[in-house]
Amino acid sequence: MQSSTYTASNIKVLKGLEAVRKRPAMYIGGTSERGLHHLVYEVIDNSIDEALAGYCDEIICTITTEGNIRVEDNGRGIPVDIQKDMGVPAVQVVLTVLHAGGKFDDKSYKVAGGLHGVGVSVVNALSEFLEVNIFKDGKEYFMRFERGLPVTELQVLGDTNKTGTVVTFRPDPLIFETTEFSFDYLTSRLRELAFLNSGLRIILKDERSGRVHDFKYEGGIKSFVEYLNQNKKPLFPNPIYISSVKEGMEFEVALQYNEGYQENIFSFANNINTTEGGTHLSGFKSGLTRAVNTYIKNADLLKNEKVSPSGEDIREGLTAVISLKIANPQFEGQTKTKLQNSEVEGIVNSAVYEKLMEYFEEHPAEAKNITMKSILAARSREAARKARELTRRKTVLESGSLPGKLADCTLSDPEKTELFLVEGDSAGGSAKQGRDRSFQAILPLWGKMLNTEKARVDKVLNNDKIQPIILALGAGIGQEFDISKLRYHKIIIMADADVDGSHIATLLMTFFYRYMRPVIEEGKLYIAMPPLFQVRKGKQKVYVYNEEERDKAIREFGEKGVLVQRYKGLGEMNAEQLWETTLDPKNRKMIAIKMDDAIEADRMFTILMGDEVEPRREFIQENARYVKNLDV
DSSP states (O other): OOOOOOOGGGOEEOOOOOSTTTOTHHHHSOSSHHHHHHHHHHHHHHHHHHHHTTSOOEEEEEEOTTSOEEEEEOSSOOOOSEETTTTEEHHHHHHHSTTEEGGGSTTTOSSOOTTTTOHHHHHHHTEEEEEEEEEETTEEEEEEEETTEEOSOOEEEEEOSOOEEEEEEEEOTTTOSOOOOOHHHHHHHHHHHHHHSTTOEEEEEETTTOOEEEEOOTTTHHHHHHHHTTTSOBSSSSOEEEEEEETTEEEEEEEEEBSSSOOEEEEEETTEEOTTOBHHHHHHHHHHHHHHHHHHHHTTTTTTOSSOOOHHHHTTTEEEEEEEEESSOOBSTTTTOSBOOHHHHHHHHHHHHHHHHHHHHHOHHHHHHHHHHHHHHHHHHHHHHHHHHHHHHHHHHSGGGSOTTOBOOSOOOGGGOEEEEEESHHHHHHHHHHSOTTTEEEEEEOSOOOOGGGOOHHHHHHOTTTHHHHHHHOSOOGGGOOGGGOSOSEEEEEOOSSHHHHHHHHHHHHHHHHHOHHHHHTTOEEEEOOOSEEEEETTEEEEESSHHHHHHHHHHHOSTTOEEEEOSSGGGSOHHHHIIIIIOTTTOOEEEOOOSOHHHHHHHHHHHHSSOHHHHHHHHHHHGGGOOSOOO
């Protein structure tokens, strides 16, 4: 551990806390589950910044039995001496003043994540209460805040030989739609942070369930890539690792190809997941494309080829993690999803190109595997282009340019319409009769659905089960997908409530995730929840979704004379029943498919639909106890 003074003089005040409680979405992106968990990340980011500066090697995040969050670190501890501009203890300034913190002082932190000094004060403002314990200079200090305002003075609780900070808070139920934290939600981000900071130990505990995760990865982002590829078939055993330090910027990337067809690149700047990429990502892509094409040209591998690999071809089957540490990051927007530092692109491009060319010279077998995969992808792209042209010609030639089995709705405003993808012709027929044809369109699906996890885009485009979906939605596919052209803003998968139905739903979700991902990202994909039972007595009837609800309904009706009908499939319901239970917006139940964590989503779809059987078995065994109302 290094040692350094970190006192009130390091805390620079820019502006006061004002509109956070009135407009929380401006600061944390919303008041739903995502915004709620963002509070935790902001507190942890402060501890991570201590780790980046070299003063912290362990962070413990706990969901308490009361449902609060406690974050502990063994860093230097937030300063407690009087901050000269404000005349109050520095910890009070950090927790109550927007844009106040050590991140504005170059001496305290060389690089930092968080929301540039608004983070922990925003957490305080949006919490019913926040308590901070500080272990510093041989003393333990304590202070409590409620809805952003101090309710105690800074107190000395006693002597200690520890250093660090403990922040405990409860989100304000007046602000958030939910205040229940998800262990799995937090697991994804904390695992990510442990990968990005090699050697840092991050422990996540849930006192409600007793679950604990202990993350520490000495291999850093190389271990991250191995984790992402663990259920895939890599082309070579060890990830390629590139690092460079230049002009005050630290850059590293780990990459490994697998036998699949999907591109998975995750980019980070100062530990922040830049989901929209930016200059570090574009620099990496350019350097990679340049290196592979240079190697192909030098080896004269295209002499008999009609096409040459594009950047997209070269990234087929690539898994990569890019991590950048930079002193003054410039992001697009407050939530920092895109890096904008212009100087980064050229530096990263050059570093990737030079180091990859060295690697290719030293590892000719791996270089050949990568380049041949790129050439095969280029051939596939050409085949896909022809398939798209054929699809477009069919679209122009066929009447209405829509699939024949589609029963379209009369309204044309996408925001008001919904498309049901219905398993089987029988259920499709009932759905067509039972729907509200003004805004509900029905597309029956038949036969065995293609597993798009194992297929290149040309095979997907040519598949007679997938083509009708692409045509009906009218927004293209893959790189050409344009969500603004989507013909329906609700897409609802309607399959039987059994194992086969679940399999079909998973195949369809995999298709949307791999080839129309914005549909999931923008919350337009749903799964219908048809009932399992109808319970009736005389003219009274109720539809229920599991055995527990069935038994409750029987008791309420009085057991004598009660009739129970179990639906084995959607095809057993007539049009009226299908409307009452699954189509009518007033009564139906649906699950909204979310994708808040692309890394875990990719891993899940690989496990569920990939070639490896054992990881799928383990996943089902591990997660079965967390699934409710599973009917097999």
